[in-house]
Amino acid sequence: MTDEAPEKVSPVSGQGARGRYPKGILRRRQILDRAVEVYADLGFEGTSLRAIGEAIGVSHAALRRYFETREELFLEVLREKDRQALAEAHEAGHDRAPGFAAMAANYAQQVPGLMALRHSMVARALEPGNEHSREFFRERYRSLRRQALTLLEFARERGTVRADIPLDTAAALLIAALDGLSTQWLLDPGADMHAGMALLERLLETGTPRED
Amino acid sequence: MTDEAPEKVSPVSGQGARGRYPKGILRRRQILDRAVEVYADLGFEGTSLRAIGEAIGVSHAALRRYFETREELFLEVLREKDRQALAEAHEAGHDRAPGFAAMAANYAQQVPGLMALRHSMVARALEPGNEHSREFFRERYRSLRRQALTLLEFARERGTVRADIPLDTAAALLIAALDGLSTQWLLDPGADMHAGMALLERLLETGTPRED
């Protein structure tokens, strides 16, 4: 691995380094934005650096000044969307109120191709090589579990969650269900993802069997 | 789509069609077997028809006599493994006794790359185009849900599953949890997939809170 990393984001201010020009900053955003659109149209294989470049009127090699590799570009797209989603959730107060089923809707109602892109990237992360992606997703899932755990702890304080279950395990289960159900739903819109999350939510509730 | 499909498996016995030669049948199996091994080493992108061909000492174009496309080849690998797994489960009697948590172990303890391959293929199935894969997985998940449903119905007859939940939804949830937890586990062996399945199993049980 020849470390020619062009991955200097901040001005560094080291001797003689000028940092990004305004134009460059704009371009970077443009690349990230267009990338998801192109992906939604052409899928993973179709979304080559050339394809993205063409979509914004620039040669493929230009993109390499902003992202060392296509993998890295896509990861950055996902990082960005995560940050955005987290901020929105925080702003809307979803990070205190439970409503797991509601999470589902949120989770799914995202930019068209985004969910599929995440799937593709996770798949690659599971393969040999791609350590970078694997590390990203490992950390991502840890973070998601932590967030879910926090929600569950809030809920337990309010007494709306069974007292006899380990919350960390429940957190992992919640995230897993979200993932798994959304997969089924994406493949087959007939599969009712909302119902699945609602059921799990009910199962976690303090033993109060009631019908919907 | 020029339908030049070489997808004749049985002898057909139509006028002047001779069907597969013994050598061809062997080759087909060899291709399927080697494909997963190569995948485990090289990942999705790395596993080109050429790479598989090279692994068995044959040119890439030879493979096309058996599988119209790489996609189709991989799908056949998955079909094969599914049939195999189903047969084994049936033989071991797992198709009547519940033990969902045990399913997890089974599900995960498969050929090295297989799980990752499935992930990759599902990811592609979610993208535009790839209707063939999408159809395959849609049907696969329907089938998995049916199987899970059957297990749940057995369990309910025995009174080991809460009476106040819709079993079809529970089936979807079960499969989803299996998928989602295994993803987390593959990314991070520290994530305890078994615990997650055990918890869900317990949550589905007739309300008998007990510690493990």
Added chain:
DNA sequence: GCTGAAAAGTTCCGGGTGGAACTTTTCGGT
């Protein structure tokens, strides 16, 4: 046990990919 028609397999071709070397543009410093 020959024969020839279909099966099995190879060689070659057009096209697309990522990376290296090179050119043009931008803009901070004076």
Added chain:
DNA sequence: ACCGAAAAGTTCCACCCGGAACTTTTCAGC
């Protein structure tokens, strides 16, 4: 307001992929 160094971008190259056209091998029928 202009110079020049780094940023931004392009052209070119070596490689690999899948598909078409072609060749060799296998074996059912006589």
